[in-house]
Amino acid sequence: MALIEVSNLKKSYGKLDVLKQITFDVNKNDVVAVIGPSGSGKSTMLRSLIHLEEIDGGSICISGEYLVRDGIYSKPQEIKRITSKMGMVFQHFNLFPHLTVKENLELAPRLVKKELNAEIERRSKELLEKIGLSDWATAYPGKLSGGQKQRVAIARALMMNPEILLFDEPTSALDPELTGEVLQVMKQLAEEHMTMIVVTHEMGFAKEVANRVIFMDNGEIIESGHPTELFTNPKFERTKAFLKRSLK
Numbered sequence: 001m002a003l004i005e006v007s008n009l010k011k012s013y014g015k016l017d018v019l020k021q022i023t024f025d026v027n028k029n030d031v032v033a034v035i036g037p038s039g040s041g042k043s044t045m046l047r048s049l050i051h052l053e054e055i056d057g058g059s060i061c062i063s064g065e066y067l068v069r070d071g072i073y074s075k076p077q078e079i080k081r082i083t084s085k086m087g088m089v090f091q092h093f094n095l096f097p098h099l100t101v102k103e104n105l106e107l108a109p110r111l112v113k114k115e116l117n118a119e120i121e122r123r124s125k126e127l128l129e130k131i132g133l134s135d136w137a138t139a140y141p142g143k144l145s146g147g148q149k150q151r152v153a154i155a156r157a158l159m160m161n162p163e164i165l166l167f168d169e170p171t172s173a174l175d176p177e178l179t180g181e182v183l184q185v186m187k188q189l190a191e192e193h194m195t196m197i198v199v200t201h202e203m204g205f206a207k208e209v210a211n212r213v214i215f216m217d218n219g220e221i222i223e224s225g226h227p228t229e230l231f232t233n234p235k236f237e238r239t240k241a242f243l244k245r246s247l248k
Contacts, residue, residue: 087157147178
């Protein structure tokens with residue numbers, strides 16, 4: 001069974017159709033890269049999965065439960081429970097500047113999940129080791145590089161034990177030399193079979209790490225397939241034109 005089932009997703013701002021009949025599935029352990037030009041609806045689609053955007057039509061089913069079905073949303077408590085199965089990593093980190101790295105990681109499990117302190121601290125220590133930032137546990141975000149902040153943001157999302165991780169352009173705010181350290185953490189998560197949807201401009205990551213690539217343009221999915229197939233033999237002119245520009 002697919003972990004995520006999206007069908008006929010529609011979203012408009014006034015007369016502007018941002019999403020037009022978006023339909024796709026994501027299976028457990030999939031790493032799906034979503035590529036396409038700016039303004040093609042990629043981030044809106046991703047944000048709608050975790051209810052940061054409300055859609056105007058269509059259905060989103062997460063682990064067999066409907067977040068929204070034929071444009072009608074579940075009750076607020078259900079929405080909260082269903083979206084808690086997902087973690088989101090944003091373009092601009094969104095860390096709390098007044099909290100240390102360790103406090104940023106531990107806040108949500110403490111407030112939302114009401115977990116025991118010992119378990120929360122064990123997990124934050126483990127995750128800081130995993131992302132190579134154990135020595136920065138008591139530092140404030142202002143002291144970190146962009147790459148370090150994004151790695152902390154990934155660890156913070158993992159603290160909630162999500163089934164699925166969503167990444168919205170996780171490296172686009174970073175200098176090129178810092179991008180690699182973030183992509184390395186994401187690659188490691190893929191090797192550990194974390195289910196991920198990654199909106200990205202990093203074609204190398206999409207080619208190397210994703211097992212499926214979705215190309216969006218003008219609010220539509222133009223085509224999707226295995227990276228080897230899509231990058232070497234795209235079927236549609238719009239895909240060919242985009243890849244020609246992006247792979248220079």
